Amino acid sequence: MRLGMIGLGRMGSNMVRRLMQAGHECVVFDRSDEAVQAMVEAGAIGAASLDELAAKLPQPRAVWLMVPAAGVDAALGDLAPRLAPGDTLIDGGNSYYVDDVRRAKELEARGLHYIDVGTSGGVFGLERGYCQMIGGEPGPVKRLEPIFAALAPPMASSPRTPGREGKGGTAERGYLHCGGAGAGHFVKMVHNGIEYGLMAAYAEGLSILRHANAGKKAGVIDAETTPLRDPELYSYDFDLADIAEVWRRGSVISSWLLDLTARELLEQPDLAGFAGRVSDSGEGRWTVKAAIDESVPTPVLSAALHQRFSSRGEADFADKLLSAMRHAFGGHLERKE
Numbered sequence: 097m098r099l100g101m102i103g104l105g106r107m108g109s110n111m112v113r114r115l116m117q118a119g120h121e122c123v124v125f126d127r128s129d130e131a132v133q134a135m136v137e138a139g140a141i142g143a144a145s146l147d148e149l150a151a152k153l154p155q156p157r158a159v160w161l162m163v164p165a166a167g168v169d170a171a172l173g174d175l176a177p178r179l180a181p182g183d184t185l186i187d188g189g190n191s192y193y194v195d196d197v198r199r200a201k202e203l204e205a206r207g208l209h210y211i212d213v214g215t216s217g218g219v220f221g222l223e224r225g226y227c228q229m230i231g232g233e234p235g236p237v238k239r240l241e242p243i244f245a246a247l248a249p250p251m252a253s254s255p256r257t258p259g260r261e262g263k264g265g266t267a268e269r270g271y272l273h274c275g276g277a278g279a280g281h282f283v284k285m286v287h288n289g290i291e292y293g294l295m296a297a298y299a300e301g302l303s304i305l306r307h308a309n310a311g312k313k314a315g316v317i318d319a320e321t322t323p324l325r326d327p328e329l330y331s332y333d334f335d336l337a338d339i340a341e342v343w344r345r346g347s348v349i350s351s352w353l354l355d356l357t358a359r360e361l362l363e364q365p366d367l368a369g370f371a372g373r374v375s376d377s378g379e380g381r382w383t384v385k386a387a388i389d390e391s392v393p394t395p396v397l398s399a400a401l402h403q404r405f406s407s408r409g410e411a412d413f414a415d416k417l418l419s420a421m422r423h424a425f426g427g428h429l430e431r432k433e
C-alpha cells in the first residue's frame with residue numbers, strides 16, 4: 097500500500113522504515129526539511145508540503161499522523177481541506193480518546209474517516225514491532241490491515257496462549273480493532289495507566305533493596321526521628337543489577353519492562369544521569385479520571401500517578417506544612433539532613 101506519514105520524529109520515522117521493510121510505500125512530510133530528506137534517503141517519497149503529500153497519494157488516501165497529542169487538531173485542520181470524501185486519517189500518537197470521539201464526528205461531516213491507534217513499543221518498535229490498539233469504523237480499519245500487520249510484531253515473538261487455537265482474530269498478530277471512535281486510545285490510555293503502576297512497583301521494590309544497608313550507617317538510630325530499631329537487620333549490600341538480572345530468569349515478575357530496568361541498572365548503578373523528575377504526558381491522569389467516572393477503585397494506578405507529581409516537587413509545600421504542624425503541636429524541629 098501507499099501511506100502518507102506526517103511527523104517524522106523517533107516514532108514516525110521508525111514506523112516508515114518498518115513499513116518500507118515490509119514493501120509498503122510511504123509519502124512523508126514533516127515541518128523539518130532535514131527529517132524529510134533523511135527519510136527520502138532511506139527510500140521514502142518526500143513531500144515538501146501537505147498539498148504535495150495529498151497529490152502523491154492514490155485515492156482513497158490514507159494519512160497517518162505521528163505528531164504530539166497537542167498538535168493533532170492543528171494537523172487535522174491543515175490536512176482535512178486537502179483530502180477528499182472516502183479518505184482516512186489515522187492518529188497513531190497518544191491522544192485523549194475524548195478528543196477522538198469529537199474528531200471522528202467533525203471529520204465524518206466532511207466525508208472523511210478517522211481511526212485512532214494507540215501504539216506501544218517506543219523506540220524499540222522498528223526492530224520488535226508495534227502493538228496497536230485500534231478504534232474507528234470497521235470498513236476503513238479493514239482496508240488498512242496490511243499497514244497494521246506490517247507494523248505489528250511477528251506472531252512468533254510471543255508463544256501462543258494455550259487454548260487460543262482456532263479462535264481467530266488479529267489480537268495474537270499484535271493489532272486489535274477494539275471498537276468505535278476512541279476505543280483504540282481508550283485501551284492505550286489504560287495500558288499506560290498500568291505502565292505507571294508497573295514502573296512504580298519495580299522502582300519502589302528496588303529502592304527498598306537499595307536501602308537494605310540502612311543499619312550500617314552511622315547515627316541511624318535516633319529515637320526521636322527514626323523507626324530503625326534493629327540496625328543489624330538492615331546490613332545487606334545488594335547488587336541491584338544482579339537482582340534485576342536474576343528476576344528476569346523464570347521469576348513471576350519477569351517482563352520486558354524489567355529487561356529494560358536491568359539494562360539501566362547495569363549501565364548506571366547509581367542512576368547518576370537522572371535527577372528523578374518524572375514527567376507524565378497525560379495518559380495516567382486520563383486513566384484515573386476514567387476510573388473515577390466509572391466508580392472503579394484504582395489505588396495502585398492513582399498512587400503511581402501522584403508519585404510522579406511528587407517527583408517534580410509538587411509535594412514540597414505539603415511536606416513543609418507537615419513539618420510545620422509537627423513543630424506546632426510537639427515543638428519538634430526538622431532535621432537538617
Ligand SMILES: O=C(O)[C@H](O)[C@@H](O)[C@H](O)[C@H](O)COP(=O)(O)O
Nearest residue numbers: 190216217218375376377378379
Ligand atoms: O507504550 C509505549 O510505547 C509508551 O507508553 C509510549 O507511548 C510513551 O513512552 C509513553 O506514552 C510515555 O508516557 P508518559 O510521558 O506519560 O510517561
